[in-house]
Amino acid sequence: MLxxxxxxxxxxxxxxxxxxxxxxxxxxVLIGTFYSFIYDLDFENSDxxxxxxxxxxxxxxxxxxxxxxxxxxxxxxxxxxxxxxFYNGLENAESFHYITIANQHLLITDQSIPDKFAYGYANGMxxxxxxxxxxxxxxxxxxxxxxxxxxxxxxxxxxxxxxNEEDFVIQNTMPIILGDSYHDIYKVGDKLHIxxxxxxxxxxxxxxxxxNSKIFYQNNLEFYLDDYILxxxxxxxxxxxxxxxxRYQMMNYFNMINGYLVTKNNKxxxxxxxxxxxxxxxxxxxxxxxxxxYNPHVKKYQDISVILQENKNLIKIILTMSCILNIxxxxxxxxxxxxxxRYYYNVFLIQGxxxxxxxxxxxLEIMLIVLxxxxxxxxxxxxxxKIGEFATYIKAGYIGVFVILSYVIxxxxxxxxxxxxxxxxxxxx
Amino acid sequence: xLLKLQHIQKSFINGRTKxxxxxxxxMEISKGDYIAIMGRSGSxxxxxxxxxxxxxxxxxxxxxxxxxxxxxxxxxxxxxxxKRHIGFVTQQFHLLHDRNVYENIKLPLNFMxxxxxxxxxxxxxxxxxxxxxxxxxxxxxxxxGGEQQRVAIGRAIVxxxxxxxxxxxxxxxxxxxxKSILDIFDMLxxxxxxxxxxxxxxxxxxxxxxxxxxxxxxxxxxIIY
Ligand SMILES: Nc1ncnc2c1ncn2[C@@H]1O[C@H](COP(=O)(O)OP(=O)(O)OP(=O)(O)O)[C@@H](O)[C@H]1O
Ligand SMILES: [Mg+2]
Numbered sequence: 025m026l027x028x029x030x031x032x033x034x035x036x037x038x039x040x041x042x043x044x045x046x047x048x049x050x051x052x053v054l055i056g057t058f059y060s061f062i063y064d065l066d067f068e069n070s071d072x073x074x075x076x077x078x079x080x081x082x083x084x085x086x087x088x089x090x091x092x093x094x095x096x097x098x099x100x101x102x103x104x105x106x107x108x109x110f111y112n113g114l115e116n117a118e119s120f121h122y123i124t125i126a127n128q129h130l131l132i133t134d135q136s137i138p139d140k141f142a143y144g145y146a147n148g149m150x151x152x153x154x155x156x157x158x159x160x161x162x163x164x165x166x167x168x169x170x171x172x173x174x175x176x177x178x179x180x181x182x183x184x185x186x187x188n189e190e191d192f193v194i195q196n197t198m199p200i201i202l203g204d205s206y207h208d209i210y211k212v213g214d215k216l217h218i219x220x221x222x223x224x225x226x227x228x229x230x231x232x233x234x235x236n237s238k239i240f241y242q243n244n245l246e247f248y249l250d251d252y253i254l255x256x257x258x259x260x261x262x263x264x265x266x267x268x269x270x271r272y273q274m275m276n277y278f279n280m281i282n283g284y285l286v287t288k289n290n291k292x293x294x295x296x297x298x299x300x301x302x303x304x305x306x307x308x309x310x311x312x313x314x315x316x317x318y319n320p321h322v323k324k325y326q327d328i329s330v331i332l333q334e335n336k337n338l339i340k341i342i343l344t345m346s347c348i349l350n351i352x353x354x355x356x357x358x359x360x361x362x363x364x365x366r367y368y369y370n371v372f373l374i375q376g377x378x379x380x381x382x383x384x385x386x387x388l389e390i391m392l393i394v395l396x397x398x399x400x401x402x403x404x405x406x407x408x409x410k411i412g413e414f415a416t417y418i419k420a421g422y423i424g425v426f427v428i429l430s431y432v433i434x435x436x437x438x439x440x441x442x443x444x445x446x447x448x449x450x451x452x453x
Numbered sequence: 454x455l456l457k458l459q460h461i462q463k464s465f466i467n468g469r470t471k472x473x474x475x476x477x478x479x480m481e482i483s484k485g486d487y488i489a490i491m492g493r494s495g496s497x498x499x500x501x502x503x504x505x506x507x508x509x510x511x512x513x514x515x516x517x518x519x520x521x522x523x524x525x526x527x528x529x530x531x532x533x534x535x536k537r538h539i540g541f542v543t544q545q546f547h548l549l550h551d552r553n554v555y556e557n558i559k560l561p562l563n564f565m566x567x568x569x570x571x572x573x574x575x576x577x578x579x580x581x582x583x584x585x586x587x588x589x590x591x592x593x594x595x596x597x598g599g600e601q602q603r604v605a606i607g608r609a610i611v612x613x614x615x616x617x618x619x620x621x622x623x624x625x626x627x628x629x630x631x632k633s634i635l636d637i638f639d640m641l642x643x644x645x646x647x648x649x650x651x652x653x654x655x656x657x658x659x660x661x662x663x664x665x666x667x668x669x670x671x672x673x674x675x676i677i678y
Contacts, residue, residue, distance in 0.1 A: 025563045036551045371547045374508065375561045375608075376536025378529050 026381075030388055033368075037361065044357055045393050045400075048427060051350040052401035052420040057409065058343045059416050080289040081240075082297075083316040085282050097312065104270060106310040107277035111259070113304030114281070115170065119296040123173040124257060124283030125241050131161035131219035137209060141165055141251055161219060167241075167249070168279065170257040176286065177239040179254075184212035184231025191230075192256050198227045203250040204235040220255070221275050222268075227255075281313060351426075358390075358431045365435075383436050390431040394424040454520065455615060455647060456482040456505065461514035463500055474500050476670030478514070482616065487642045488649045488675075489658035492667035498651040499544060499620055501667065505649065506541045506618045507531040536564055540614030544621045546605040548593045555580070555589040558607040565612060579607045583637060599630030606637060610646070617641065619650045623657055635660055 034041055088094040097103055114122035129143035131154055142151040143163035154161040169177075171192045179186050182204065191199045202210060210216070216227040233249055241247040257280060264270035287297045305311050369382050401420050461478040464471050474497040482488060482505075492498045503509045504516070507526065516523050518538070526534060535541070540561075548557050558579055562572045580586045583603045593601065602622060609617055619638070623631045631654075639660060642648055650657055658664050666673040 032551050367547075368549065371549060371560075372564075373532060374506075374535065374541055374543070374547060376532050376564045378532050380529075381564075 026384065026388070029385055030392075033365075033385070033389055037364070040357065040361060040364075041393055044354070044390075045397050047350065047353060047357070048394060048397035048423070049400045049404075051346075051354075052397060052423055053404050053409075054346055054350075055343070055419050055423060056401060056405045056416040058339060059419050078289055079286050080294055082285040082287075083283075084285060084313050085316065086278060087312040087314055088278070098274060104264070104274055104277065106308055107274070107281060108260075109308035110304065110310040110313075111277055111280050113308055114283070114285075114301075115172065115259070117297075117300050117304065119293065119300045120285045120287040121172045121176060122170070122283055122285055123176050124168075124170045124280050125173055125239070126168040126257070126279035126282070127242075128166065128168060128221060128279060129163045130166045130253065130255070131156070132164050132216065133159055133161055135160065135162055137162060137164065140205070141253075156219065156222075164218075164253060165251055166220075166253040166255055168255045168257045170259075170280070170283075173239075173257075173283075179237060179239075179249075180234050181231035182234040183207075184229070186231055186233075187256055192258065194258050194260060196226065198225050198255060198258070199230040200227045200256075201231045201233060201254040202229055203233050203237070203248075203252045203254070205250045206253070207232060221272050223272050351430075354427055355430060355434065358434055362435045379436075383432065386432050386435050387428065390428050394427055398424050454481060455484050455486075455518070457515075457517040458505075459515040459517070461501075461504060461511050461516070463497075463504060463509075463511045473670055475504070475511070478670075478672050480665065480672055482647060482649060484615075484647055485642075485645055486647050486649070487638075487660070487662040488665065489661035489663070490649065490651045490665045490667055490672075491653060491655075491658055492651075493653065496667045497670060498653075498667055501672075502618050502620050502649065502651045505616070506539050507534050508541070536561070536612075538615040540609035540612065540617040542602075542605045542609045542617070542619040542622065544624065546601050548601060548604055548608075550593045553590050553592050554585055554596070554604050554607075557593060557604055558585075558611050560608060561612045575611055579611045582640075583607050597630075599626050599634065602626065602630070602634055603637070606634070610641060614646075616647045616649060619648065621652055621654075622650060623652065623654050631656065 088097055100106075135153070139145050139151050141164050143165050145151055145165070151162065154163055171187070171189060174187055179201070181201070184201075186201060187199060197215070200216070210229050212229055212231060214229045216229065218225050218227055233254070235250065237249045238246045239249065258276075259280075260273050260276065264273050285297060285301070287293045301315070305313070369377075372382065398420055402417065405416060458478050458480040461475055462473065463475040464473040466472075478501065490498055490501065500509070504511050507523075508531075510526075510531075518534075523534065549560065555576060559572060559576050562575060567575075577586075580589055583606065585600075585603055585607060588596065588600065588604075593604065596604065606619075606622075609619075622634055622638075626634065635657060638648055638650065648661075650661065652658060662678055664676045664678070
């Protein structure tokens with residue numbers, strides 16, 4: 025009987041039920057979207073903002089992009105030691121942190137590694153295999169980072185561990201860290217044999233990064249590391265023993281003197297940084313670098329951050345307004361609905377229905393609508409907008425419970441609290 | 454004695470004024486009675502009938518059913534009482550317009566937890582008795598006033614109540630429909646149903662065994678035919 029009455033209820037209130045269903049769905053999606061947006065903002069605030077807002081970040085590049093200049097420099101006898109001195113000066117500077125990141129790819133013989141890890145894959149190029157000494161290699165995306173960089177970006181391991189200071193000292197086996205996507209392919213402790221800048225290196229996997237780990241690199245504030253192999257940027261202290269080794273070290277150090285200088289964002293510290301950089305350059309007798317100055321992308325980030333921050337309040341206002349509006353609308357609709365439906369409930373009561381029957385009916389009426397709305401918002405957030413998070417669903421659940429409670433309490437109170445069943449007056453038939 | 458009212462008082466509060474509608478009502482209804490309560494419009498006939506049917510509570514007095522006091526009952530107790538003992542035909546019929554004649558007549562049985570077959574049997578019996586068989590699949594809004602009245606009566610008697618309360622059964626009917634409706638009451642009475650009819654139509658009261666008059670909130674002594 026309950027189910028039959030429920031079906032008849034939906035039949036005679038089809039339009040209003042559809043309206044309420046859409047209304048609640050929109051309400052839930054709205055809350056869900058805004059919530060995840062604000063959640064994101066807070067996330068940005070905690071991690072990214074701390075990283076970029078208080079710091080001034082300056083970029084430095086070498087002057088030897090031109091082939092001729094490069095060749096002229098390399099043939100100088102002390103070119104390598106100049107680079108080394110310059111780099112060591114940067115790394116040990118007191119007034120700034122020197123961060124260097126290179127994206128020199130590495131070669132692996134294992135052809136079974138999926139193409140998405142291959143160097144150049146993201147650019148849509150066909151992945152070329154490389155032939156060295158009759159062996160076929162696959163070029164793989166890789167980043168080299170120095171200790172300062174690893175510390176600055178606060179890289180965290182989801183499994184295994186991240187580097188500590190000793191890992192940046194040259195040793196037989198190079199400790200590497202893999203991005204999250206490598207989980208299916210390697211495990212912690214696996215040994216890899218790679219070719220890097222033509223040199224054979226034995227590596228061991230010491231950890232996996234957290235999913236969606238990101239750094240600031242190549243003008244990208246959110247450079248994701250999931251598909252990358254991370255190598256420590258080793259500082260080769262000893263002199264090269266062969267021509268090959270010398271060239272290898274040279275290449276490395278050219279990578280290493282391209283990087284970022286980070287200091288506190290105030291005049292004093294920036295001045296000290298400039299002075300120290302100059303003296304490092306003088307001491308190393310190396311001046312083949314260009315200081316690009318305040319990085320425009322970081323500036324952009326800071327601007328965006330301010331805008332987001334301001335809009336966050338606006339968003340919160342909009343959110344609150346729409347919440348209030350929705351609540352009023354839902355209450356108003358349940359009132360209209362109650363007026364329409366009172367006739368039916370009164371007839372049920374005349375025929376001997378109990379309070380509990382009416383309350384159960386009211387509860388089921390709204391429950392099913394809310395449930396449908398909840399499932400719809402789940403689908404929209406999860407599959408269409410792809411921003412669904414557990415916390416968002418909980419919020420939507422709160423809304424659902426709120427709507428059900430207010431509908432039932434409001435409706436049945438109006439209906440049952442008047443002791444008089446005004447059956448002969450003010451009834452529209 | 455089936456039902457007895459003693460010193461029943463009822464007043465309505467409209468804004469700040471309180472108006473007594475029923476003042477010291479005394480009345481007795483025995484099994485098989487065929488009663489008419491007469492009175493002018495606004496005299497409180499419907500109010501009295503609603504109290505008898507436990508649709509509204511009264512302020513003072515005692516109501517005794519089957520020698521048991523049924524003084525102020527709770528909401529659900531009143532519902533239960535109505536379900537078991539009272540058949541009510543209201544002035545406006547109160548039929549449900551989202552279902553057909555059959556479903557409307559069946560409604561009270563839905564609340565009584567009867568077996569499906571039994572429900573079907575009882576509803577069909579009533580449809581036959583009231584000559585509504587050909588209408589059973591028709592929706593309420595397509596019926597004439599007299600037909601709606603018959604459906605309302607059918608719904609009231611389908612559960613075989615101890616008392617049938619009828620409010621103004623001939624208000625908007627032509628003579629012929631009126632006669633056919635009144636014939637139904639006569640027939641129900643002859644079958645032993647206790648009937649209380651509220652009316653200002655003498656054609657109705659003439660058929661009843663006992664006539665009460667309601668005036669100034671008081672009920673006259675019954676005129677028994
Ligand atoms: N729920 C209520 N609230 C306030 N006043 C009411 C209520 N119900 C009835 N009344 C008043 O009580 C008086 C009696 O009403 P009642 O409906 O019992 O009259 P009636 O004799 O049935 O009239 P009619 O023949 O027109 O149906 C009227 O004045 C009416 O306005
Ligand atoms: Mg009346």
